[in-house]
Amino acid sequence: MQEQIFNQCHVINGLLINNQENRARQELIKLLDYHSINNLSYNPLINHLIRETGLFPYLEPETSNWEERFVYNAFKVDVGEDKPLTLHREQSFLLKNLLEGKSIAVSAPTSFGKSFVIDAYIKIKKPKNVLIIVPTLALTDETRRRIYKKFANDYKIITTSDEKLEDKNIFIFPQERAISYINNVESFDIMIIDEFYKASSKYDKERSPSLIRAMIKFGAKSNQKYYLAPNITSLDSNPFTDDMEFIRLDFNTVFLEKHELYNQISGNEEKSKKLLEILSQNKGKSLIYAGTYSNIDSLTNLFLDNYEPAKNKLLEMFADWLSKNYDVNWSLTKLVRREIGVHNGRLHRSLSQIQVKLFEEATGIRNLISTSSIIEGVNTSAENVIIWRNRKGSVKLDDFTYKNIIGRGGRMFKHFIGKIYILEKPPEEGHTQLEILFPEELLGDLDENKYEGLLSKEQVAKLKIYNNEMAELIGVQVYEELKSESAFQSSNSELIKAIAIDLTKNPNEWNGLYYLNEFNPKNWDRLLYKIIKLQPGNWDTGYKTFVEFIKIIAYNWTKSIPELLKELEDCDVGIDKFFLLERNVTYKFSTLLNDLNTLQKRILKNKQYDISKFIRWCSHAFLPRVVFQLEEYGLPRMISKKIHESKVIDFYDSELTIHSVVEQLKEIGKEMTIERTNNLDEFDKYILDYFFDGIKITNS
Structure with a gap:
């Protein structure tokens, strides 16, 4: 066995001598796996090869020479956990660049360990405002859990819209949600974009415009930028990353x-x-x-x-x-x-x-x-x-x-x-080769003087035409105000224009819009049809089904999901379609409603309509706002309902915020929450254990 290990070390050393470090690292990882399977300690030679290939966290200090022990300790950093962790060579390289204030776009393998670099940067640099943009809500919660445990004592961790800011904040959002803070924060010390390859329409045609919009608007307010992605060979010249250094790291840890x-x-x-x-x-x-x-x-x-x-x-x-x-x-x-x-x-x-x-x-x-x-x-x-x-x-x-x-x-x-x-x-x-092009869907959201450098001559010409059309529809001053406020949630300028045209040409067809604020779903049909037809083909089902679905899930809080599914049988909506359509209501439909409301308040101002109440209902799937937000924290609505009915927390309280609920629950504690909540089954308790783990601070 020892001879076999020595022979493999000889092969690895030969690869290093021939400047084939990646191959050497791969062979070494296989050898470490052999040691793990056979429960073997590393000898000094293996520790030396670990150091040579940059895999410092894998070093075994007890069996190392003093040089390896020195490296193991020299590359330790505080990443917000109970004890410092050793970074590998390329993690340390990235951290050094960030601490020097450089803006970096980095391509590194999935197994690289990019989150340690972010956490170490926050712990060492102690920035005031950090913006982390992630591609999905699922990754929002995963990132929140990691960040909360480490930094909630020093920072307010914000993942939802319209939260009151503190002196130090870490914002974690998908790009669509981030835009609501564009005018609330003067500057960000660093903007971090995870999976930034999604700014290319080749990889995410539907959502790339909204990510580029965030890159433009938040980039102008950020002192430093750190963009992350896997497996990119090269980055084409583009105005969104031209001020950043592109670093490609082919460094696998498995x-x-x-x-x-x-x-x-x-x-x-x-x-x-x-x-x-x-x-x-x-x-x-x-x-x-x-x-x-x-x-x-x-x-x-x-x-x-x-x-x-x-x-x-x-x-x-x-x-x-x-x-x-x-x-x-x-x-x-x-x-x-x-x-x-x-x-x-x-x-x-x-x-x-x-x-x-x-x-x-x-x-x-x-x-x-x-x-x-x-x-x-x-x-x-x-x-x-x-x-x-x-x-x-x-x-x-x-x-x-x-x-x-x-x-x-x-x-x-x-x-x-x-x-x-x-x-x-x-x-x-x-x-x-990652190519990021300016999407024409965004033209109407930009100030032509401020952002002219991002556009081609043809796009500048289109922007001027678009601005003239919108100014004619709603007035120059109003249009300029809306752009400066980043008032539109949609990243589709043509849709914004289509809504403005409809409101201008057919004002009487929008009579009674405020009835949507009255909780009487059977009276919503005409207006719901009118609204969803503004964006045909966007709802993953027919108009009739989508309208009926909205009217039925209006009772999302008072009825159980099995009861709602029973009512939806005639619409041929099963559980999988239920999930799809509910997401469309909370995101696509709510976005459309918001932009419609923004425009109608200016164009139909004599009618004095405001459907903000209905928008809130839809954006939270007709659940109490904090109940909907708690689902993103891993707490299902049916458990929140039991907590509410047991009078542990009143989710009807209009003053309630996600942060105040989290603080209340932490104060009550997991055991007392379980004890005071009626009708919990064993798996409810398992979920509550998982939820409470996500609001626990491990680094005090």
């Missing part, structure tokens, strides 16, 4: 062992057999990338046909909880009994978070089926990653997304080796 099995497979039946074989042979956790919702359905049927329910008390409790609170016939309920979960972008935030929590539990979910939400919405990883389909929605995977998915394999200190099983031919390997 080894990806690829099993290209697609050549052995001819047809779906063989592929299904191969998948079941892989899962039976591997005892570790597996992420299964399905690619589309229809493929999730196919895998669901495969697993239900081939697996019997497992004897797992925790997951039996979860399945019973899902049956009672959502839908007894839901496929997820049946999968959970077989130790399988589903992660996609439509689920209630709390449900996705609970499943990721269970996936990371030793006795929890073993296999997690996912769409691309797993790479966009959460920083989890697994010992095994299985590529079931080489697709993302209706199109084939590109090399960039493929690498991002397989990068979920392995984890520092847990799995040195991530096993990747590829059941469909992967995309051709290529270079990812």
